Amino acid sequence: MNEDIILKYLQGKADAQECLEVETWAQDSPEHQKTLEQLYYTLFIADRADARDRIDTESALRKLKGEIKKKEKESSYKRSFTRFYRMVGMAAAFIAGAVFAGGVAYGLLSDRFADYTVSTSAGQRAQATLPDGSKVWLNASTSLVYKNSLWSTKREVDLSGEAYFEVAKNKYLPFIVSSKKINTRVLGTKFNVRARAEEHRVVTTLLQGSVQMESPIAPEGRILKPGQSMTIDTHTYQAELVEYSSPNDILTWIDGRLRFNRNTLSSITSLMEKLYDVKFVYEDSSLRNEQFTGDFSTDSTPDAILEVLSLTNHFGFYRKGDVIHLTKQ
Incomplete structure (x- = not known):
């Protein structure tokens, strides 16, 4: 592996192709990843004042060079690190700390290989920008996980909950949303995925471009x-395709609206549980299949929404703390 590129990568100066080379090399074996981490520690541990006071820099650098030489001999990558040694030697004048302090290495670079998680709790919504510039909006009670270090070679996220994506175009690198063994694969598009943990299905709605469901x-x-x-049913994996005349209605949650069009009371209360962090109890199970149509703001309280829906005289309700009981009229 070219040591100049490694140094540029660690300093945040490498271009996309160079990042790809280093990350591919690092992922090739645990030894490569460990070597990369150690180089990072050596070059940037100086920021840690406590390490600076305790570590013999020259001794640590000599030890690191020995480790690198040993790994290079054992590895299939047998390129010389001579130029890197020269750079490390020059850098030593500015480095006041190094890798090994009482046998403990600081896990700075390991963050680059860790899972990144963006999540919302009940009643929250959030928006995030992914490493490639793709944008994602998370509905309430949603979790999105991805590996930052692999983004230049693999654009993949794990989703639990509901999210809307606007994916940056890259014809060479598909964007994959994985939920319950079901993948939504795209190159650049706008779509919504619903994969609630308590629901035995994954629902993908396409607004622009094209997606492939696997x-x-x-x-x-x-x-x-x-x-x-x-x-797609997550038990049988049977698929059902539906045409929408107004697919943007799926995204009303982003705009802070709740729109129901002959939705069952069960689906409405399930959504309200996510938005308002409340619990519904049906004292008569037949109410679950009652259907309602309406348009509300997410700023409305659950009581205000239920007051309007109950004007149909189909049901009544009363509240005990965060638990709302629904009764048959």
Whole structure:
């Protein structure tokens, strides 16, 4: 591995191709990753004052050079690190700390290889920008996980909950949303994925571009067109395709709106539990299938929404703390 590129990478000066080279090399074996981490510690541990006071820099650098030489001999990558040694020697004049302090190494670079998680709790929504510039909006009670270090070679996120994506175009590197063994694969598009932990389904709605839905029984995938929504059962992996005349209605949660069009009371209260961090108890299970239509702001309280819906005289309700009981009229 070219040591000049490694140094640029560690200093944050490498371009996309150089980042790809270093990250591919580091992921090739645990030894390479450990070597990269040690180089990082040696070059940048100076920022830690406590390490600066305790460590013999020259001794640590000599030890590190020996470790690198040993690893290079054992590795299939047998390129010389002579120029790197020269750079490390020059850097030593500015480095006041190094890798090994009482046998303990600081896990600074390891953060680059760790999982990144963006999450929301009940009643919250959030927006985030991913490393490639793609944007994602998270609905309430949602978690999104990805590996920052692999982003230049693999654009993949794990989703639990509901999120809307606007994916940066990259025809060479697909963007994959993974949920319950079901993948939504895209190159650049706008779409919404719903994969709630308590629901035995994954629902993908496409607004722009194209996506490919993949499951264990259909690994070749099925292509969606704008305005289409596909629901895949996570038990049987059977798929159902639906055409929407107004697919943007799926995204009302982003704009702070709750719109129901003949939705069952069960689906409405399930959504309200996520938004308002409350619990609903049905004292008559037949109420679950009652259907309602309405348009509300997410700033409305759950009591205000229920007051309007209950004007149909189909049900009543009363509240005990965070638990709302629904009764048959």
